[in-house]
Amino acid sequence: SNLTHEIHFPAEFSSNPNQTHLSMLINVFRIIRKSQVAEFDQVDVWSWREKQVFDAVMVCTGHHCHPHLPLQDFPGINTFKGKFFHSRDYKNSEEWRGKRVVVIGIGNSGGDIAVELSRMAKQVYLSTRRGSWILNRVGDKGVPFDMIFNKRALLFLRLLSVGFLNKWREKQLNKRFNHKLYGLQPAHRVFSQHPTVNDDLPNRILSGTVSVKPNVEEFRWSSVVFEDGTVEDDIDLVVFATGYTFSFPFLSSHAIPASKNKVSLYKYVYPPGLEHPTLAVIGLIQPLGAIMPISEMQARWAARVFKGLCKLPPMSAMMKDIKAKEEAMATRYVAAQRHTIQVDYIPYMDELAKQVGVCPPILKLLLTDPRLALNIIFGPCTPYQFRFHGPGRWDGARQAILTQWDRVDEPLKTRCTPEPQSQRSSHSLIFSVSVAALLSALYYSRASLHALIADPSSLLDKIRAFVPLPLTTQ
Ligand SMILES: Cc1cc2nc3c(=O)[nH]c(=O)nc-3n(C[C@H](O)[C@H](O)[C@H](O)COP(=O)(O)OP(=O)(O)OC[C@H]3O[C@@H](n4cnc5c(N)ncnc54)[C@H](O)[C@@H]3O)c2cc1C
Ligand SMILES: NC(=O)c1ccc[n+]([C@@H]2O[C@H](COP(=O)([O-])OP(=O)(O)OC[C@H]3O[C@@H](n4cnc5c(N)ncnc54)[C@H](OP(=O)(O)O)[C@@H]3O)[C@@H](O)[C@H]2O)c1
Numbered sequence: 429s430n431l432t433h434e435i436h437f438p439a440e441f442s443s444n445p446n447q448t449h450l451s452m453l454i455n456v457f458r459i460i461r462k463s464q465v466a467e468f469d470q471v472d473v474w475s476w477r478e479k480q481v482f483d484a485v486m487v488c489t490g491h492h493c494h495p496h497l498p499l500q501d502f503p504g505i506n507t508f509k510g511k512f513f514h515s516r517d518y519k520n521s522e523e524w525r526g527k528r529v530v531v532i533g534i535g536n537s538g539g540d541i542a543v544e545l546s547r548m549a550k551q552v553y554l555s556t557r558r559g560s561w562i563l564n565r566v567g568d569k570g571v572p573f574d575m576i577f578n579k580r581a582l583l584f585l586r587l588l589s590v591g592f593l594n595k596w597r598e599k600q601l602n603k604r605f606n607h608k609l610y611g612l613q614p615a616h617r618v619f620s621q622h623p624t625v626n627d628d629l630p631n632r633i634l635s636g637t638v639s640v641k642p643n644v645e646e647f648r649w650s651s652v653v654f655e656d657g658t659v660e661d662d663i664d665l666v667v668f669a670t671g672y673t674f675s676f677p678f679l680s681s682h683a684i685p686a687s688k689n690k691v692s693l694y695k696y697v698y699p700p701g702l703e704h705p706t707l708a709v710i711g712l713i714q715p716l717g718a719i720m721p722i723s724e725m726q727a728r729w730a731a732r733v734f735k736g737l738c739k740l741p742p743m744s745a746m747m748k749d750i751k752a753k754e755e756a757m758a759t760r761y762v763a764a765q766r767h768t769i770q771v772d773y774i775p776y777m778d779e780l781a782k783q784v785g786v787c788p789p790i791l792k793l794l795l796t797d798p799r800l801a802l803n804i805i806f807g808p809c810t811p812y813q814f815r816f817h818g819p820g821r822w823d824g825a826r827q828a829i830l831t832q833w834d835r836v837d838e839p840l841k842t843r844c845t846p847e848p849q850s851q852r853s854s855h856s857l858i859f860s861v862s863v864a865a866l867l868s869a870l871y872y873s874r875a876s877l878h879a880l881i882a883d884p885s886s887l888l889d890k891i892r893a894f895v896p897l898p899l900t901t902q
Contacts, residue, residue: 456489456678458678458679459485459487459678459679459683459707460680483706483734484706484707484708484730484734485706485707485708486708486709486710486727486730487676487679487707487708487709487710488709488710488711488723489674489676490674490711490712491672491674491689491711491712491713491714491769492516492672492674493672493673493674493675494672494673494674494675495514495515495516495517495668495670495672496514496670496671496672496673496765497514497668497670498668498670502532502644502646502647503645503646503647504646504647504648505647507647507648507649508647508649508650508663508666509649509650510650510663510664510665510666511664511665511666512665512666512667512668513667513668514667514668514669514670515533515537515538515541515667515668515669515670516672518541518667521544521545521547521548521549522548524545524548524549524664524665525548525549526548526549526550527549527550527664527665528549528550528551528553528660528662528663528664528665529545529549529551529552529553529663529664529665529666529667530552530553530555530641530644530652530660530663530665530666530667531545531552531553531554531555531666531667531669532555532644532666532667532668532669532670533555533556533668533669533670533671534554534556534558534559534560534612534624534669535622535624535669535671535766536624536625536626537669537671538554538556538624538667538669539554539562539624539625539626539629540626541667541669542554542629542632542638543626543628543629543632543638545667546632546637546638547637549637551637551639552632552637552638552639553638553639553640553641553652553660553663554638554639554640554641555641555642555643555644555654556612556640556641556642556643557642557643557655558614558615558616558621558762559607559611559612559613559614559615560612560614560621560624561597561598561601561607561612561614561618561621561623561624562601562605562607562612562624562625562626562629562630563601563623563624563625563626564604564625564626564627565625565626565627566627570840571836572836573625574717574718574808575808575836576808577716577717578717578773578774578808578809579805579806579807579808579809580774580790580804580805580806580809581805581806583774583775590617590619590760593619594617594618594619594620597618597619598617598618601618604630605630605634610630610633610634610640611633611640611641612633612640616762619760620760620761620762621761621762621767622714622716622761622766622767622770623716641654641656641658641660642654642655642656643655647666650662650663650664651663652666671765671766673688673689673765674686674689674691674712682701683699683702683707684699684709688765688768689765689766689768689769690765690768691712691768691769692747692750693709693712693750694740694746694749694750695749695779695780695783696709696712696713696726696769696771697709697710697712697726697729697730698733698740698746700743700746700747700750701743705733705734705740706734708726708727708729708730708733708734710723710726710727710730711723711726712769713726713769713770713771713776714766714767714769714770714771715770715771715772715773715776716770716771716772716773717772717773717774718773721777721810721811722771722773722776722777722780724811725777725780725781725784725811725814726780728780728784728786728819728820729780729783729784732783732784732819737819738783738784757770773809774809777809777814781814784814784818784819784820785818785819786814786815786816786817786818786819786820786821787814788804788813788814788816789816789817790804790805797826799830800826800829800830803829803830804829807829807832807833808832810828810829810832812825812828812829812832813825813829
């Protein structure tokens with residue numbers, strides 16, 4: 429960026445400000461509309477301020493803007509003698525060696541922190557008001573789970589009843605460990621909640637270092653009372669892994685109103701009420717899959733809209749789309765402020781790709797390049813699929829798809845493993861030859877079968893004549 433040469437840095441940074449310093453310095457303070465363009469005020473923590481005018485803005489402030497710390501739901505927290513903080517302020521487990529800890533919330537933060545602390549702390553209590561299904565990152569045969577799950581071929585499952593799919597998935601998860609036995613089983617179904625992914629949690633529960641508890645009823649000095657009446661004394665630390673909220677304090681309040689994490693954006697990107705589509709929000713989604721490829725696709729779309737190469741529909745159509753998505757989410761998910769921006773990876777990627785004009789041409793490929801088409805349908809839906817044609821086309825996309833499993837395998841090949849194959853095959857060869865020899869012996873001796881059965885020792889002698897090792901007595 430040329431910016432570093434054009435602005436005046438505070439003395440501490442004046443020597444040679446690098447990118448890191450820059451990102452620490454600049455804070456978007458206010459974005460206001462000025463006729464047809466957006467105008468920015470920027471301010472840094474040292475009160476240096478500069479105003480610049482831009483043609484368009486992408487807001488990429490994420491959805492973990494503010495820690496959600498619902499202390500009002502926890503009576504007596506003010507009397508608590510130990511320490512408490514939000515999961516965002518958790519840095520490491522070292523200082524909690526030998527301590528007794530309560531972690532509240534069983535999202536991915538709660539699960540990860542409980543597991544990590546359990547290796548250091550004396551005891552960790554993981555409190556959940558609702559319970560959770562626990563998914564594993566390591567899929568069947570050790571393959572990363574999203575490489576198995578995010579496949580176009582599996583989209584047909586959407587045709588099946590949701591009840592059946594829930595039952596099937598819950599059965600699979602309970603096969604790994606019984607969620608009821610481990611105190612984790614929720615009342616809601618598996619697809620009604622943003623997944624908590626944790627390979628280690630069942631292990632920590634089994635070893636007793638993490639105990640699953642219900643919601644906290646109240647705090648009493650250094651004790652924590654749970655809703656089932658149990659009390660844990662001498663608690664040193666409480667980690668509130670209770671999630672995040674987002675907002676856009678640098679925008680005028682009507683530009684993107686956000687309340688309890690609910691926000692009205694066309695395909696989670698565009699505020700529908702703007703006169704000109706010069707403001708786009710990137711990354712304000714919670715996908716079942718990785719967020720990065722989706723954010724990239726949103727940015728590709730936004731760039732084209734800013735340049736006037738893609739048009740947005742009229743406001744009424746945008747509102748209809750927003751409403752339909754809200755209703756679908758309300759039907760599918762447990763009502764909670766953590767379920768307001770949920771998207772399914774492939775359908776949402778395709779939806780955006782359609783806007784950009786980069787959907788993979790599967791039908792055409794089935795005729796012209798069936799090998800590639802089958803990889804697209806039955807292989808993991810990696811972002812290369814959206815680079816075959818249209819803006820941002822990449823010649824390497826085909827090869828990248830055909831070799832993507834190599835890049836899963838390669839980092840795991842850290843030790844040459846012995847090949848047991850040859851030994852096994854030599855045994856099975858001997859076995860096959862032996863069976864063939866035995867059958868041949870019987871076939872050629874069929875005329876004198878009766879005599880042979882009457883005299884088993886002569887039968888054995890004959891078999892020995894045909895069969896090598898396994899049947900010979902040493
Ligand atoms: C503990 C944790 C683990 C996670 N692990 C995964 C994972 O394994 N896989 C996954 O896909 N996702 C994971 N996520 C979700 C993860 O947050 C997103 O995938 C990713 O960080 C989103 O990137 P982002 O750039 O959209 O937002 P962020 O990474 O949140 O970045 C937003 C940036 O905007 C800055 N900002 C905010 N306000 C302003 C302002 N007014 N002016 C200037 N800058 C501002 C912030 O300082 C921040 O640097 C995890 C989240 C958490 C909290
Ligand atoms: N390893 C990873 O990939 C990783 C790690 C950390 C975070 N993340 C991501 O970061 C995002 C945030 O995750 P998060 O775990 O911090 O937050 P989260 O997913 O919003 O989970 C918050 C948890 O706190 C509970 N909770 C909220 N308010 C509560 C209250 N008043 N009383 C009791 N319980 C309450 C919620 O319960 P209810 O369900 O009942 O509302 C939920 O269990 C997610 O997208 C997550 O996937 C990913």
